[in-house]
Amino acid sequence: MPHTINLVYLARLREAFGTGGEEIALPAEIGTVNALTRWLAARGGPWAAELAPGRALRIAVNHDLASGETPVATGDEIAFFPPVTGG
Amino acid sequence: MPIRIQTEDFDAGSEITALRAGDARVGAVAMFIGTVRDLNDAHAVATLTLEHYPGMTEKALAAIVDEARGRWAIYDALVIHRIGALKPMDQIVMVAVTSAHRGEAFTACEFIMDYLKTRAPFWKKEATPDGPRWVEARITDDLAVSRWKGLDTPASEPK
Numbered sequence: 001m002p003h004t005i006n007l008v009y010l011a012r013l014r015e016a017f018g019t020g021g022e023e024i025a026l027p028a029e030i031g032t033v034n035a036l037t038r039w040l041a042a043r044g045g046p047w048a049a050e051l052a053p054g055r056a057l058r059i060a061v062n063h064d065l066a067s068g069e070t071p072v073a074t075g076d077e078i079a080f081f082p083p084v085t086g087g
Numbered sequence: 088m089p090i091r092i093q094t095e096d097f098d099a100g101s102e103i104t105a106l107r108a109g110d111a112r113v114g115a116v117a118m119f120i121g122t123v124r125d126l127n128d129a130h131a132v133a134t135l136t137l138e139h140y141p142g143m144t145e146k147a148l149a150a151i152v153d154e155a156r157g158r159w160a161i162y163d164a165l166v167i168h169r170i171g172a173l174k175p176m177d178q179i180v181m182v183a184v185t186s187a188h189r190g191e192a193f194t195a196c197e198f199i200m201d202y203l204k205t206r207a208p209f210w211k212k213e214a215t216p217d218g219p220r221w222v223e224a225r226i227t228d229d230l231a232v233s234r235w236k237g238l239d240t241p242a243s244e245p246k
Contacts (some may be wrong), residue, residue, distance in 0.1 A: 010140055011210035012221045056224065063143035065206070079140060079208075083224030086137065086168060086209025087121050087180050087200060 001028055005072060007040075008079035016046040026072070033059050034068035036078065056083050090148045092139060094171040097181055106165050107185050113162055117192035118183040119200050125175035127222065130215040137170045137179070140208035144168075151202040155184070159191040164199065168209060198235055204228045 002025040009017050030039050037059070041051035051057065059066045060079040072078060089106070099120060107113045123135050152164045165183040173179060182199050186192040211222040 008140070010208065011138060011212070060140070060143055060208070063140075063146045079143065081140065081208060082210065082221065084205065084208050085211045085222045085224055086139070086207050087204040 003074035010081035115192040117196040
């Protein structure tokens, strides 16, 4: 069964992807942040460029900074953004 | 523990008056204010636009202040961060901490700023003569935060 999650893109990533976010139905086998990132990068174009391994990228799951191993579940809000530069 | 994200400017004096109002235990107030420079990484800055991630920002700042409260004997803390379009010399951020003695107030204020710079989801975009550019994160900010790791016994003021 696919699971539905909300994706949020911020700052440079929002501009590169041309959208601030989307709701997607994720294949059931995509269960971690790492798997999700690779799945999105497979879209190619700006997705492949911005989500390539080695790019400075931060990911939050439900408003908490996540690691690659953080699980992804139905209803989660998952945000992709560059390293923060406030203050 | 007031935490505010706002487009409007702020007045540090009245904020501090409000923060320590009615609390006679307070013997020290430390404050930091960050402002917009007109030159960043050799780029002239005409305007600076700040965006954030609503929902996560408040949660991250509250966690940072809670962490400071756990480490040092502070009474209260205030964080104000502006968003939207700012110009050189505008105020961006204010952190203020109250405590009985200056050591805790100074240290907790610096700790909160260091963590804010690396954990709170804000991003700066500069308008320069060469066009817009997203400000890059600085390695020195990561170094600043790393020195707080493993600090089990916080520095405290000699009594």
